[in-house]
Amino acid sequence: MATAAPTAPGAAGDDAPAPVDNPRPRWRGGETRAALLFVAPAMIGFLAFFAWPTLRGLYLSFTDYDLLTSADFSGLDNYRRLLEDEVFWNSLWVTLKYVVINISVQTFAALLLAVLIHRLTRSVVLRGIILLPYLISNVVVALLWYWMADYNLGVINEMLGWVGFDPVAFFGDESWSIPTLALVNVWRHLGYTALLIFAGLQMINRDVYEAAAVDGAGEVRIFFRITLPLLRPVMALVLVLTVIGSWQIFDTVAVTTQGGPVDATRVVQYYIYDQAFNRFDFGYASAISVVLFLILAGVALAQLKLLRADESDQS
Amino acid sequence: MRTTTPRRTTPRRSAPRRSVPRRLVAVAGCLSLGALLSGCGSALGDDPDTVDYWLWDANQQPAYQECADRFEERNPDLEIRIEQRGYDDYWNGLALGFVAESAPDVFTNHLSKYPEYVTRDLLLPLDEYVERDEVPLDIYEEGLADLWLGEDGLRYGLPKDWDAVGIFYDRATLAEAGVDESTLDELTWNPDDGGSYEELIARLTVDVNGVRGDEPGFDPGRVETYGLWLEMTDGFNHGQTQYAMYAYANGWQATDSNPWGREFHFDDPRFQETIAWWRGLIEKGYMPSFAAQRGVQSSDQLAAGNAALVTNGSWMTGTFFSYEGLDVGVAPTPIGPSGQRATMFNGLADSVYRGTDNPEAAWQWVRYLASPECQRIVGEHHVVFPAITEAWEIARGEFAADGVDVMPFTRHVEEGTTELFPITDHSSEIAALMQPALEAVMSGREPVESLNGVNEEINRLFE
Structure with a gap:
């Protein structure tokens, strides 16, 4: 080719x-x-x-298709409706909150984990263990955490009680539900993301580290001056992949909060699903999907540009 | 619909009737939508002599399997294939099945769903068959058969069962609180001070220091056992197990007429004062906060000692009584300002998919499901109350043999204190509007009056 x-x-x-x-x-x-x-x-x-x-x-997205009868062209009606739909704007805002928490915590933790594996251990077993949560299905992970974090019966609140804290409604409280969902998915994806970064670390020439050590640079300095700059193309790839994945959060919401409390976890994908499969409003659901597609394409392009993903500092 | 004149089933072992393009559509639908969600198994290997039947309650499957076995004995040329799916997946699977034209021939239908299927022409009217086979409709509990008459006056299902709401309680908790169980039969309720019902709830609430809700020094912020459990996780079902029994006993009606109302009454003061009282229980510490109740279902909360009373439906009786070491009782809903107690009355039916390959076979199965023979079998399995009076009386007897008195449910039917589940069009949109609005009220974020706006939005759907 x-x-x-x-x-x-x-x-x-x-x-x-x-x-x-x-x-x-x-x-x-x-x-x-x-x-x-x-x-x-x-x-x-x-x-x-x-x-x-x-x-x-x-x-x-330009029709009033309802899944079961034929689609009639409705022009820009769906998009006009979208502009005035508070639930839609709220869903964008909620999803954005989720993405920011999910990605920032996950990327930071995964980077730390990857560097630790890279610098401290060569154990394949350890690498395998780190990947374990990723091997469990999303739904199982979500439900397990849902029960563990239950307000009345969950083991997490039980343990909080031992150290004197009041129980927290992790999934039921409007201000807690999004951070909780974001962290549950950090737990699941952390190992996988760390391994992606770890693969990038292995591509960095060992000579660079030796030279730095000879020059007397400490671990922290090596990390910021060598590891991070040389890792940039890999980080760009990882970020684009995880951010796009994060925007599409659906399954965890579908099996735990189902959009509630009120609309606190009604993320875009769940709203699309709700419109399409619960309310048979496929035309409108398609319009939201198109908007989400445009947002994601924009985000990905911006990320690639900002991170200069096609260039490497390693020569 | 292919056959306008119903005719007797003739064995058709030869060429399948489904044309090639339709099958292609079905296959494509399966491939693109995912075999997990759509009814692909039935689409690909379809045989007109096989009737596919869906239901969502796994507890009821053994009873219906027994019915199917009997039916197959009588009709050796027909085969019944029963498929059970969880409630949420059930409706998604049906919707996708309709699109791919692979929906089950016969399925268990819900009053909140069928109006939208009727407007989309997805159900087969049964009138001609009922008339031809002279199926008696007066053997069912009063009102159940007519629930399935569409707005167009046609019949879209034959009744299979009914349910009512009661109050499940832990007998040990009541004994500890010094409550005589016989007083539960005559509880009264009103939206102002909650009547003797609220007194009971307060008495059964215990804080972490062991102080009861009706005693001085009670700490509403740190409750160990709630007098009444709040469960709002099941989606919006017109408050069936949540507030409906209070609001109806307060003289409220959900719609201007039922079935086929076109105007909802969520702005009615009788409704709003009921909700205000209900929410007040949270502030008093007698009921868990909206945030705290999300998660594990109410029956588990009762078993775990987190709640003393749980309002739930008769279909949950088996679940509540199956906990080891938990001694459960059922009480009737309280008597309201109307002078009567109330319960929402819901009935399921079996409907035929309009795109079925063999309407005659599907009808024969529906007819059998609605027959005294099959409903007696369902009654013997006593998971739900069958629609035929003599069959639910069998269920009552079976429950009694297990030591469960279901009178708190059945008395509503005998005393005529049931209120039909609101049957209207646009039910999924109503649910989508009402669920978040009610959650906002119950979590204390919005005042009860905020429901006026939602009510207007809902009523605009019918303009």
């Missing part, structure tokens, strides 16, 4: 004299065919499950 592009213009027709070093146009060769064959399953999957639904969703 990579070599096909440059040669293609020079070998556009059969009559053109073939370049000496390239007797047959590459793109007609067996190699390309094999490459296309390998790409095909992913491409079909992409077209069927991403491209087509995206286009259809875009179309449905």
Whole structure:
């Protein structure tokens, strides 16, 4: 695939004299065919499950489709309604709060964990253990924490009681529910994120560390002057992936708070689901999805630009 | 609907009737929507002689399996395939099944859901079949059969069971508080001071120092056992197990007419003073705060000693009485200012999906489910009260044999103190508006009067 592009213009027709070093146009060769064959399953999957639904969703966002009767074009009605929908704006705000808490805590903790693994241990078992929470299904994790953090029966409040604190309604209190959800998912994703960063750390040339040690730099200085700058491309990737994932928070909410108390955890994805599958308002749900898509595309682009993800400081 | 004139089932083992494009749509639907959510198993291997039947209560499955076995004995050319799904997934699965045209032929239907299915033309009217087979409709408990007459006057289901609400309590807790259980039968309630009902709730509330709610020095901020449990985690079901029994006993009506009301009365003072009283219990420390009640279900809270009284439905009887070491009793709902006690009265039915491959077979199964024979079997399993009078009396007897007196539920039917579940269109939108609004009131963030605005919004849905 990579070599096909440059040669293609020079070998556009059969009559053109073939370049000496390239007797047959590459793109007609067996190699390309094999490459296309390998790409095909992913491409079909992409077209069927991403491209087509995206286009259809875009179309449905301009209709009053209700899942069970045919879709009628309704112009910009859904988008106009969206502008005035307080629950929608609230859901954006709630999701943003979730993302900020989730990502900041998770990234900081994962970075710390990754550096610790990198600098202190070579144990594969330890790395495996760190990944364990990620191997448990989202729903199981959410429900386990839901019960552990229960106001009346949960073990967490029991332990808080031992040290003299009043019980906290982690999932039931409007001000606690979003931080609780965010931290539950930090717990689940921490190990995975740490391992991604750890992989990035392993790409950093060991010589740099030796040179720094010879020059007498301490661990903290090494971290800020060497590790962090050299890790930037990996961090950019990790952040883009986790932020986008974080914006799509749904399952944890669906099995625990279901949007409540009041609207405190009615995150965008849950609101979309609610509109589509509880109220059959697929047109409106599609419009919200389109807006969410635009927001995420913007966030990802901005992140890549800000973090100069395509450049490395390592030469 | 394919057949306008109902006809007898003839065995059709040959070519499946489902055309290729439809099957393709079903397959595509399965692939894109996820086999977990949609009814794909039934879509792909469909046989017109197999009737797919869905229900959500796992506790009831054995009873209906027994019915299915009997039915298959009588109709050797038909097969009943029962599928049980949890309540939330049940409705999602149905919706996706409707889209992929793979919904079950027959399914357990709820009064809060069926109006929206009728307006979307998803249910098969049963009138012609009922008339043709001369199915008696007067054998069911009064009112249950007519709940399933749509706004268009057509019949969309045959009744299977009914339920009522009562008060479950821990007998040991009552004995400790020195409360005579026989007084529970004559509890009175009013929205001003809560009557003898609130006195009982106060008496049963105990703070961390062992001081009772009706004693001096009671600390409402640190309660060990709440007199009454608040449960608002189940979604909005018109307060069925939460406030409906008080509000109705206060003379309130949910809608201008029922079924098919077009105007809700959440702005009625009788409703709002009921909610204000209810919320007041939280401030007094007799009921857990809205934030504190989220999580583990009320029956577990009773078993754990966190609550003394729990209002819940008759369908939970088996659950409440199954805790080891917990001695449970049931009391009727209190008598209100109207001079009567009240309970919401809800009945389920079995409906036929309009896109079924074999309407005749589906009808035969619905008819059997609604027959005295099957309902007697359901009564013997005594999880719920079947719709036919003689069948629920069997259930009452079976409960009594287990040492459970279900009179607090059945007396409502005998004394005529039931209020029908509000049947209206737009129920999912009403729930989406009402649930957060009620939560805001119960968590103390909004005044009770804030429900006026929501009521207006709800009523605009019907304009």
